[in-house]
Amino acid sequence: MKALQAFAAVMRSGSFTLAAAELHVSAGAIGQQIQKLEAMLGYPLFQRSTRQLWATAAAQTYWQQLQPILQQLQALHQTTPRTDTVRMTLPPSFASRWLAPRLEHLARQHPHIRLHVHTSIQPMDLVQEGFDLAIRYFTGEDEGLESQLLCPDEVRVFCSPSYQQQLSLWQVDDLSRATLYATPLQPYWAAWFDRFSSLTPQHVQAIPQIHVDQGVIAIEACSRGQGMLMISPVLVADELANGRLMEPFPCRLPLNHGYHVVHRPQRLSTAARTVKAWLLAEAQQTTG
Structure with missing residues (x-):
């Protein structure tokens, strides 16, 4: 589905850069999704030069076939009860020990939000993997991310x-x-x-x-x-x-590391902002 969304955005805008802005991802991420779709279809969709981008004849035909399907999906989405999906990645230990006991609070307070939790020992690329939020254990300093301290830490x-x-x-x-x-x-x-x-x-x-x-x-x-x-x-x-x-x-030894909630420096969706605020409120109750 991500590949189709990327393809549709490029066809509408005529540009990888504009498509990336529309979908709030990088131009490189758009390029990767187009490559995946081309590999699946077995033929090229775009021809590129230094300053121009052309859709191939096969891409034009595929686009004509795809548009009615996307319109049907859009109509189905509009008739479906409102849900907001938020994708979040975090370390496994923090997920099981801190987040899991609190998830029922989120479900009760915000029943329309569908939180998808992914755990990984290694930090994930939020842009490439399409995550809205992440919890990371680090100093909080990353020029490419907005970061806010969730839980401070010390050696004990x-x-x-x-x-x-x-x-x-x-x-x-x-x-x-x-x-x-x-x-x-x-x-x-x-x-x-x-x-x-x-x-x-x-x-x-x-x-x-x-x-x-x-x-x-x-x-x-x-x-x-x-x-x-x-x-x-x-x-x-x-x-x-x-x-x-x-x-x-x-x-006890003091540390400059801690658990931080991070995201890309762009406007979050309403649901992602809600989850971020909920995380910070829960952490405030924890640390008192």
Whole structure:
């Protein structure tokens, strides 16, 4: 459908640039969709020169066949009850630990909005992939995006009460007896030990570490008394509240990273603005 939308916009405007402006994407994204459609159809749709763009005869015929179908779809859309679709991408751990418990609030407050959630460890290209919003863990500085802080972060460590008792972890240096869990978003064990312990770098290096690419795995393991966890406190709020995890040492490192809601620097749809405002309001309740 995206390829057809791109083709229709180019045929109406006669320009990849104008079509991109109409659909709020880049000219490169339009070009990619046209290439996909050409590959599917098996013939070229446009001829290009430095300053001009021509639709081929095959494109003209295809356009004549396509217009009635698009008109029917438009008529169907106008008779369908109003819904607004918002596509959002975010890290899997934040999606499962922070967003998921709150989705019912969004559905109750804004029942007309259809939120499509995509999770990815790596940041997605909002333009190429067609996302309206994203939640990213970074400094918030990106010239190509508008960014607003959702949840600040800091380096903190957690374990289960039973794990602390079992290994007698009463001081930071006692962690030489522990197993450390590390995640990609908070790989700061060395810096944390350097700040708060008297252990040498060699001693710290000798402590067993388990590296996992998703925080939910580390949370579950450490909640079951398998090690020490370094992770964003916003991701373990439930475990702290029900006592499955605790913070054994009040040793915290400040970070300039945090979870930010971001989008392209253009006017958002009404539905996307609503979802963004809802996210910020929910985060305000979380951080108090």
